[in-house]
Amino acid sequence: MAVVFSKPKALTDAPLHYCPGCTHGIIHRLVAEAIDDLGILGRTVGVAPVGCAVMAYDYFSCDMVEAAHGRAPAVATGLKRAMPDRIIFTYQGDGDLASIGMAETVHAATRNENITVIFVNNAIYGMTGGQMAPTSLPGQVTQTSPYGRDVKTVGYPIKVCELLSALDAPYYIERVAVNNVKHVMAAKKAIKRAFENQVEGRGFSLIEVVSSCPTNWGMTPQKALDWVESDMIPYYPLGVYRDKSKEAE
Amino acid sequence: MAKVLMKGNEAIAEAAIRSGCRHYFGYPITPQTEIAAYMAKRMPKIGGTFLQAESEISAINMVYGVSSAGCRVMTSSSSPGVSLKQEGISYLAGCDLPALIVNVQRGGPGLGGIQPSQSDYFQATKGGGHGDYRLIVLAPASVQEMADLTAKAFDLADKYRMPAMLLADGTIGQMMEPVELPEDMRTTVYEKPWAVTGTENKREHNIVNSLYLVPEQLEKKNIERYEKYKTVEKNEVMYEEYMTDDADVCVVAFGIAARVSKNAITAARAKGIKAGLIRPITLWPFPKDVIARTAEHVKGFVSVELSMGQMIEDIRLAEGCKKPVTLCSRVGGMIPSPEEVLKAIEDMEGGAF
Numbered sequence A: 001m002a003v004v005f006s007k008p009k010a011l012t013d014a015p016l017h018y019c020p021g022c023t024h025g026i027i028h029r030l031v032a033e034a035i036d037d038l039g040i041l042g043r044t045v046g047v048a049p050v051g052c053a054v055m056a057y058d059y060f061s062c063d064m065v066e067a068a069h070g071r072a073p074a075v076a077t078g079l080k081r082a083m084p085d086r087i088i089f090t091y092q093g094d095g096d097l098a099s100i101g102m103a104e105t106v107h108a109a110t111r112n113e114n115i116t117v118i119f120v121n122n123a124i125y126g127m128t129g130g131q132m133a134p135t136s137l138p139g140q141v142t143q144t145s146p147y148g149r150d151v152k153t154v155g156y157p158i159k160v161c162e163l164l165s166a167l168d169a170p171y172y173i174e175r176v177a178v179n180n181v182k183h184v185m186a187a188k189k190a191i192k193r194a195f196e197n198q199v200e201g202r203g204f205s206l207i208e209v210v211s212s213c214p215t216n217w218g219m220t221p222q223k224a225l226d227w228v229e230s231d232m233i234p235y236y237p238l239g240v241y242r243d244k245s246k247e248a249e
Numbered sequence B: 001m002a003k004v005l006m007k008g009n010e011a012i013a014e015a016a017i018r019s020g021c022r023h024y025f026g027y028p029i030t031p032q033t034e035i036a037a038y039m040a041k042r043m044p045k046i047g048g049t050f051l052q053a054e055s056e057i058s059a060i061n062m063v064y065g066v067s068s069a070g071c072r073v074m075t076s077s078s079s080p081g082v083s084l085k086q087e088g089i090s091y092l093a094g095c096d097l098p099a100l101i102v103n104v105q106r107g108g109p110g111l112g113g114i115q116p117s118q119s120d121y122f123q124a125t126k127g128g129g130h131g132d133y134r135l136i137v138l139a140p141a142s143v144q145e146m147a148d149l150t151a152k153a154f155d156l157a158d159k160y161r162m163p164a165m166l167l168a169d170g171t172i173g174q175m176m177e178p179v180e181l182p183e184d185m186r187t188t189v190y191e192k193p194w195a196v197t198g199t200e201n202k203r204e205h206n207i208v209n210s211l212y213l214v215p216e217q218l219e220k221k222n223i224e225r226y227e228k229y230k231t232v233e234k235n236e237v238m239y240e241e242y243m244t245d246d247a248d249v250c251v252v253a254f255g256i257a258a259r260v261s262k263n264a265i266t267a268a269r270a271k272g273i274k275a276g277l278i279r280p281i282t283l284w285p286f287p288k289d290v291i292a293r294t295a296e297h298v299k300g301f302v303s304v305e306l307s308m309g310q311m312i313e314d315i316r317l318a319e320g321c322k323k324p325v326t327l328c329s330r331v332g333g334m335i336p337s338p339e340e341v342l343k344a345i346e347d348m349e350g351g352a353f
């Protein structure tokens, strides 16, 4: 009998703890499929963030390190410098990557550190119960912006792909989403590409995945996916922001 | 073996390389910059990593990455920078990762000054970062010891799987003295089956982590770690005793303060005062037993420090509050003169404290 669906080898059997309808699970699967497809499981080391994905170290079956909040790109830098032939990836939320860890992110990018960064932008601090994130939308109601994000007092959201593509160094930067099948297919391609770049020694690749947090957005899973389409994607346009393979042509 | 003339900071760097350290991460700060400069020159020539990180926070997290991979690694800084490293040091301790952190101390608090100090004693020996943990803390008092204790620190860190700190000061960092450096300063090569080197699809995945959401598990981890610390306390205490056998007054001092104190002790002896010195080489584990033994026969102790009195608390705990302990200190980048130490010895001898 033909197997039509099976779990990627790069995932363990541990049950995911994510809320029902949370897109972290899809993103984990896409990362795992990329690792499987490239046959790099045995030489991959992942770095888990502090955030909802903190326990990613239990879910990916490669060797894993749990980093302090925001420090994953620095930890990944250490791992890569010590083991240049290993494939190192980080998996980080928006608070982790774009707030407390912004310096680590920008400097890993500008060194064109040969690592792969999976950046999950759900416009909120999920793990701590729904506070405003650096990527929360203008007017977005969160626990710490109860009257809506007021851009006059707390500023505008940070567009990470746009920001990093102002740097000369990074090799590949793309923003994708996982709110419908078409987007998931594109996200799968992008994530695989980001790992491939590292295998080929090309340098820093970051894939921003526009994600959802039904729990802290206070929406049903379906409503959350719709909100990604109606509100998130217009603010965070999908697409390739940097592709040095094109520039070289 | 021929001796070479070296600065203290350079001796640390060269000894680290000869101890098998091939990865260095740091951020510039006076008075330890020579370490980074030395590494920047040498590491690329020997296939190692020198990386100037964007901050001390990043530097210590790069150290965390390399250590997770099972390689010897170090960072160096001075007081304000070491404050920034505390989060990472706590994570190293929480993951049982070996690493060397060098603090060439300068005056504080805040931005403080750039002159020598020992005022990070509390930070180094009592925690510094969050949580229950210890660092092995070594205090060199000469350029030779800068080198020897660097090798020792790497060895102890690997042996016990815990971070070690070399707590130096600006004077010894900048001072030039002849040193003897063996070609290979490694003692033992430690197996690191826990390292995250990739499973090669041959074993279960390794995880480097300090998160334990189940309180019973976290408690167990902490208790196990403290059992290890007990072993370190039992086996690894290092100190130097100088003229303590017949001493009436015992000076306790480390690093540059100990060198000044030796001069004062010579002067005191010339005046007929029986003074001696205990020089802790490991600040943690602290040489408690020798202080307790010495308390049996001395009139009192003088703690000579470049701080407002930090080590003095450990001396009092060690001698059990049986004998008086006075403080002779200068701070802010000042160093007590031998005359000032002599005065403190004389006051203790004469009971005028």
Ligand SMILES: Cc1ncc(C[n+]2csc(CCOP(=O)(O)OP(=O)(O)O)c2C)c(N)n1
Pocket (backbone or CB within 6 Å): A050, A051, A052, A053, A069, A092, A093, A094, A095, A096, A097, A120, A122, A124, A125, A126, A127, A128, A133
């Ligand atoms: C130094 C530090 N500050 C704060 C926290 C608390 N904290 C844990 S997760 C988190 C936010 C995570 O949000 P994000 O990175 O967006 O990831 P998500 O949970 O949404 O996936 C914070 C602030 C921490 N663990 N460490």
Ligand code: SF4
Pocket (backbone or CB within 6 Å): A017, A018, A019, A021, A022, A023, A024, A052, A122, A126, A127, A212, A213, A214, A215, A216
């Ligand atoms: S809190 Fe939000 S991001 Fe976290 S698991 Fe639940 S839905 Fe996902």
